[in-house]
Amino acid sequence: MRYLVGIDDTDNLESRGTGHRARQLGDLLGRSGMELLGVTRHQLFVHPAIPYTSHNSAACIEVRAAPDAAERVIHVCRDYLREASAPGSDAGLCVADADAVFAQVVEFGARAKAVIVQRTEAEQIAGRNRMHLEPLTGTGLGVIGALAAVGLRTGGNDGRFLWLPALRETSGVHRASELMQRLHLDAIETENGSPVEGHERVSVGEWLRPLMRGGRKTMLVQETGHEEYEWSGLGKERLKQLSD
Numbered sequence: 001m002r003y004l005v006g007i008d009d010t011d012n013l014e015s016r017g018t019g020h021r022a023r024q025l026g027d028l029l030g031r032s033g034m035e036l037l038g039v040t041r042h043q044l045f046v047h048p049a050i051p052y053t054s055h056n057s058a059a060c061i062e063v064r065a066a067p068d069a070a071e072r073v074i075h076v077c078r079d080y081l082r083e084a085s086a087p088g089s090d091a092g093l094c095v096a097d098a099d100a101v102f103a104q105v106v107e108f109g110a111r112a113k114a115v116i117v118q119r120t121e122a123e124q125i126a127g128r129n130r131m132h133l134e135p136l137t138g139t140g141l142g143v144i145g146a147l148a149a150v151g152l153r154t155g156g157n158d159g160r161f162l163w164l165p166a167l168r169e170t171s172g173v174h175r176a177s178e179l180m181q182r183l184h185l186d187a188i189e190t191e192n193g194s195p196v197e198g199h200e201r202v203s204v205g206e207w208l209r210p211l212m213r214g215g216r217k218t219m220l221v222q223e224t225g226h227e228e229y230e231w232s233g234l235g236k237e238r239l240k241q242l243s244d
Helices: 018-031 070-084 103-112 119-128 143-155 176-183 236-243
Strands: 002-008 035-043 057-064 092-097 132-135 160-163 173-175 187-189 201-203 211-213 216-223 231-233
Touching: 002 018, 002 070, 002 143, 018 035, 018 057, 018 070, 018 160, 035 143, 057 143, 070 092, 070 132, 092 143, 103 119, 103 143, 119 132, 119 143, 132 143, 160 211, 173 176, 176 187, 176 201, 176 216, 211 236
Parallel strands: 187 216, 201 231
Antiparallel strands: 002 057, 002 092, 035 057, 035 160, 092 132, 173 201, 211 216, 216 231
16 A cells, blocks of 8 residues: 655755655655655745744655555654654654545645645644644644645645655656656646657756646656757746746
């Protein structure tokens, strides 16, 4: 079965961010006998009343493991975050069965992008939906973002991938079908949803970060007219605009 692991507020101003910690934790889960499927970054509401380190983003890790592995997933994540989270952080952890995340959690994640939401509400929603939500360092306020990340990942229309198989090792020009197989993508398409044919050539571009769109792992491209390739990955700033 698939598990979703949400984490937030693991950093301070001098440390690496939550995205880096999420990739490290994903690797640890993989080395613990689970199959790492992907890591996504989710932007939350930025407001002066919300304490955050730099961008107020949370992360969600997707793994496949045995149906009875929930306690093992929690144990590995808890131990890692307690040791690796930066001094002064307020880390929170959420672990859920990916097929049992209900609409209330998805709606909470959507609201956490637009308004201030409260810790008490996050804890009540997690309790009603029998999800593991746990404060780990400092005040534990990161439980808000941890739950929101799971909801947003489940919603399937938010976030960009920080990790997929071979994501950071892939560069240059590839056939679309080869890219999809290499990165375990579901689609390569334009912003308006026009698909790229498998035989067409795609230049990865400067910053390869697939997005979640319509529940699919999607690489967005633009037509180039270049003689060596027909398509190029969208640039960094445009991808940030579409995924933040």
